[in-house]
Amino acid sequence: MTVVLAGADSAPRFDSSTRLDAYVAAHEFDRPTLVIDVDRVETQYRALKAGLGRADIHYAVKANPARDVIARLVKLGSHFDAASRGEIEICLGEGATPDQISFGNTIKRRQDIEWARDSGITLFAADAEEELEKIAEIAPGSDVYIRLIVEASEADWPLTRKFGCDGDTAIRLMDYAKSIGLKPVGMSFHVGSQTRRAEMWAPALDALAKVWHAAKAAGHDLTLLNIGGGFPAFYGEAIQAPTDYAAAVIEMVRARFGDVPRIMAEPGRGMVAEAGVIVCEVLLVSRKSDRDVHRWVYLSIGRFSGLAETEGEAIRYQFATPRDADPMGPCIMAGPSCDSADVLYEKRPMPLPLTLKAGDRVLIRNTGAYTSTYSSVCFNGFPPLQVVCF
Amino acid sequence: MTVVLAGADSAPRFDSSTRLDAYVAAHEFDRPTLVIDVDRVETQYRALKAGLGRADIHYAVKANPARDVIARLVKLGSHFDAASRGEIEICLGEGATPDQISFGNTIKRRQDIEWARDSGITLFAADAEEELEKIAEIAPGSDVYIRLIVEASEADWPLTRKFGCDGDTAIRLMDYAKSIGLKPVGMSFHVGSQTRRAEMWAPALDALAKVWHAAKAAGHDLTLLNIGGGFPAFYGEAIQAPTDYAAAVIEMVRARFGDVPRIMAEPGRGMVAEAGVIVCEVLLVSRKSDRDVHRWVYLSIGRFSGLAETEGEAIRYQFATPRDADPMGPCIMAGPSCDSADVLYEKRPMPLPLTLKAGDRVLIRNTGAYTSTYSSVCFNGFPPLQVVCF
Numbered sequence: 001m002t003v004v005l006a007g008a009d010s011a012p013r014f015d016s017s018t019r020l021d022a023y024v025a026a027h028e029f030d031r032p033t034l035v036i037d038v039d040r041v042e043t044q045y046r047a048l049k050a051g052l053g054r055a056d057i058h059y060a061v062k063a064n065p066a067r068d069v070i071a072r073l074v075k076l077g078s079h080f081d082a083a084s085r086g087e088i089e090i091c092l093g094e095g096a097t098p099d100q101i102s103f104g105n106t107i108k109r110r111q112d113i114e115w116a117r118d119s120g121i122t123l124f125a126a127d128a129e130e131e132l133e134k135i136a137e138i139a140p141g142s143d144v145y146i147r148l149i150v151e152a153s154e155a156d157w158p159l160t161r162k163f164g165c166d167g168d169t170a171i172r173l174m175d176y177a178k179s180i181g182l183k184p185v186g187m188s189f190h191v192g193s194q195t196r197r198a199e200m201w202a203p204a205l206d207a208l209a210k211v212w213h214a215a216k217a218a219g220h221d222l223t224l225l226n227i228g229g230g231f232p233a234f235y236g237e238a239i240q241a242p243t244d245y246a247a248a249v250i251e252m253v254r255a256r257f258g259d260v261p262r263i264m265a266e267p268g269r270g271m272v273a274e275a276g277v278i279v280c281e282v283l284l285v286s287r288k289s290d291r292d293v294h295r296w297v298y299l300s301i302g303r304f305s306g307l308a309e310t311e312g313e314a315i316r317y318q319f320a321t322p323r324d325a326d327p328m329g330p331c332i333m334a335g336p337s338c339d340s341a342d343v344l345y346e347k348r349p350m351p352l353p354l355t356l357k358a359g360d361r362v363l364i365r366n367t368g369a370y371t372s373t374y375s376s377v378c379f380n381g382f383p384p385l386q387v388v389c390f
Numbered sequence: 391m392t393v394v395l396a397g398a399d400s401a402p403r404f405d406s407s408t409r410l411d412a413y414v415a416a417h418e419f420d421r422p423t424l425v426i427d428v429d430r431v432e433t434q435y436r437a438l439k440a441g442l443g444r445a446d447i448h449y450a451v452k453a454n455p456a457r458d459v460i461a462r463l464v465k466l467g468s469h470f471d472a473a474s475r476g477e478i479e480i481c482l483g484e485g486a487t488p489d490q491i492s493f494g495n496t497i498k499r500r501q502d503i504e505w506a507r508d509s510g511i512t513l514f515a516a517d518a519e520e521e522l523e524k525i526a527e528i529a530p531g532s533d534v535y536i537r538l539i540v541e542a543s544e545a546d547w548p549l550t551r552k553f554g555c556d557g558d559t560a561i562r563l564m565d566y567a568k569s570i571g572l573k574p575v576g577m578s579f580h581v582g583s584q585t586r587r588a589e590m591w592a593p594a595l596d597a598l599a600k601v602w603h604a605a606k607a608a609g610h611d612l613t614l615l616n617i618g619g620g621f622p623a624f625y626g627e628a629i630q631a632p633t634d635y636a637a638a639v640i641e642m643v644r645a646r647f648g649d650v651p652r653i654m655a656e657p658g659r660g661m662v663a664e665a666g667v668i669v670c671e672v673l674l675v676s677r678k679s680d681r682d683v684h685r686w687v688y689l690s691i692g693r694f695s696g697l698a699e700t701e702g703e704a705i706r707y708q709f710a711t712p713r714d715a716d717p718m719g720p721c722i723m724a725g726p727s728c729d730s731a732d733v734l735y736e737k738r739p740m741p742l743p744l745t746l747k748a749g750d751r752v753l754i755r756n757t758g759a760y761t762s763t764y765s766s767v768c769f770n771g772f773p774p775l776q777v778v779c780f
Contacts, residue, residue: 060728061771062727062728062729062769062770062771065768065771082771083727083728083770083771084726084770084771084772085771086768086770086771086772086773087770087771088771089771090771104728105726105727105728105770106674107673107674107688107724107726108673108674109671109673109690109726110748110749127676127678128674128675128676128677129676130674130675130676130747130748131674131676134748149678160730160731160733160736161678162686162724162730162732162733163728163730164678165676165677165678165679166678166679166681168679168680169677169678169679169680193730281499283497283498283499284496284497284498284518284520284521285518285520286517286518286519286520286521286555287518287555287559288517288539288551288554288555288556288559289555289556289558289559290558290559291556296552298497300499304698304764308694311701311731334497334552336474336495336497336499337452337473337495338450338452338473338494338495338553339452340550340552340553340583341550341701342552343550343552346550357520358500358520358524359500372767373766373767373768373769373770374694374766374769375766375767376763376764376765376766376767377762377763377765377766377767377774378455378476378763379452379763379764380452380473380474380476380477380495380763381451381452381455381472381473381474381475381476381477381478381479381480382474382476383476384767
């Protein structure tokens with residue numbers, strides 16, 4: 001298993017050596033804009049699929065629901081993981097068929113289950129009795145999979161306990177699902193966002209396999225294993241290349257679960273992040289005091305207009321400016337709003353050119369995932385992040 | 391100075407004893423909706439103005455830019471603090487005149503300064519050399535006030551160091567502003583959001599007064615003091631009633647600054663929070679494990695669809711349900727998205743009825759400020775928070 005700098009060729013720079021860079025260099029943008037190279041999404045889909053083999057890719061629409069992205073994935077034969085009625089509507093609108101879509105949110109409004117049923121959706125996630133009761137009442141006979149909490153995460157972003165249930169509860173819920181007329185066909189889990197290397201999946205897969213085999217021993221005919229997301233994007237730290245990564249995960253699954261008839265994988269970030277770049281600008285560079293060591297650099301985009309994942313400085317994006325050949329110095333970075341929480345990087349200042357000034361263009365690399373949809377409607381009167389696909 | 395439970399009569403309940411409750415009780419809402427009683431905004435404006443006397447209220451538009459709210463405030467003679475071109479456009483569109491609007495964001499895009507100048511705006515905030523240079527170049531001769539950092543906050547939400555500069559820098563910036571053709575007319579600061587009692591302003595006002603008098607001694611003719619926001623709303627903890635609060639602050643200002651020709655106050659939260667209630671519903675109540683002490687309650691609204699201020703559990707909203715007469719038990723609360731960060735209250739669980747279940751209506755009290763605008767465009771395919779003014 002070779003660990004390579006999968007994104008090494010997308011290290012910060014400000015030129016036009018990729019198709020994305022060439023497009024951005026040739027265009028002006030009057031407001032912060034996410035530019036997505038849809039061909040790059042296709043390349044990534046093919047790379048992941050080559051490793052995943054017969055497993056179905058259910059693209060996690062929430063990562064980026066741009067219609068051009070969905071349309072291309074439909075064309076490639078992708079399936080979809082939808083979090084809401086809104087996302088299902090987009091997928092169906094771009095030509096996906098209902099059997100290609102799973103309603104993967106474990107928290108569904110009764111009316112949305114009804115609408116999904118009427119639209120032909122037959123596969124639902126659940127992690128609680130009340131959710132199963134809603135599905136059984138509204139869409140009797142549906143296939144359901146039970147989501148487990150897996151605590152043994154090695155991800156950069158381990159998940160909270162918001163989703164899933166423990167192993168005992170899962171088996172009890174499968175019994176219950178059957179008793180109220182549903183088909184409990186399998187299980188799902190999530191290894192945690194941005195799990196950088198395949199071997200980091202081992203503890204979570206081990207934990208899930210125990211519950212899986214216990215459920216089978218208890219008489220459940222399990223035919224569906226949903227391994228969720230966690231597929232990484234390059235944010236500056238080495239990640240394994242997508243085909244190797246996916247193949248290694250699938251091999252680990254086979255070793256623990258045998259030949260499961262249906263395997264689902266839900267890449268979101270790992271599918272689209274590297275296909276996008278945000279173009280924005282510097283609004284102000286300042287020092288608060290003569291004694292301040294660091295400059296403050298304020299961008300035209302912030303936590304409430306697209307960069308929500310900088311919360312807690314969780315994801316450190318890579319920035320490129322036309323002055324990157326000049327000497328660099330550490331900066332605190334912040335967004336444009338009159339909100340004191342709209343600070344991007346302060347605990348670990350970011351190196352930026354000492355010559356940087358208001359009006360300079362800034363590229364934020366590999367921002368195709370979890371940016372446009374997190375953008376607020378109009379916080380502080382700033383319009384939402386614009387999206388351009390090409 | 392009497393400290394009263396200003397919001398005691400808006401303590402959680404689920405009836406129709408106020409105009410807002412009556413409206414909500416009489417209507418159905420198919421998605422999470424913020425309902426604003428514009429008369430209640432007027433009552434609050436009058437109460438604050440009664441205490442502030444001749445100081446100008448510059449409503450902080452970012453707290454809630456609903457057109458009906460702005461229109462009513464224009465009618466009442468309010469002035470406005472705008473964070474962006476978008477907010478200035480709303481104010482002008484509802485009939486405010488340019489002299490009633492200050493461009494209070496210290497981080498302004500060059501093109502937006504230009505647009506504001508052409509729209510007749512003549513008062514700008516700044517806290518850095520480069521910002522002054524932009525204003526001097528684009529809108530020469532403008533009035534500017536310098537924003538200071540005041541570290542001595544006793545607010546519930548002390549601000550970060552994102553805005554303002556220290557005292558030495560402020561005086562240097564005033565000299566610089568004059569040298570490049572601007573009129574440095576005054577100073578501003580912000581005591582911190584949700585400063586619950588007037589006496590909590592004392593340390594900040596003391597710190598500001600030192601710089602103010604030093605600037606005067608250095609020859610600056612200061613005519614404008616902008617005391618910013620910080621005016622509180624009732625979120626369950628006692629706050630001082632608005633007229634008493636405002637009068638006490640103004641008295642503290644007079645004692646430290648004398649008779650300043652022009653005083654600006656920028657209530658945002660303190661103007662609109664109590665005029666709004668969010669109507670949403672329970673989507674799911676569950677337990678993750680037989681060993682779990684707390685239930686999880688999932689609402690149809692979360693951190694990315696309006697409740698951004700629950701980040702770090704900073705603001706604890708008050709919830710009301712039709713089952714509040716039933717026995718209560720502690721709950722972890724979360725939003726509807728497939729995002730593990732979309733958790734509202736976990737460190738300090740919230741008491742909710744043991745009988746609560748999917749489909750139940752939930753009211754979230756005093757949510758008129760910093761909710762609708764924080765809402766994301768479509769995260770997870772959920773539409774933004776709907777706003778109804780009446």
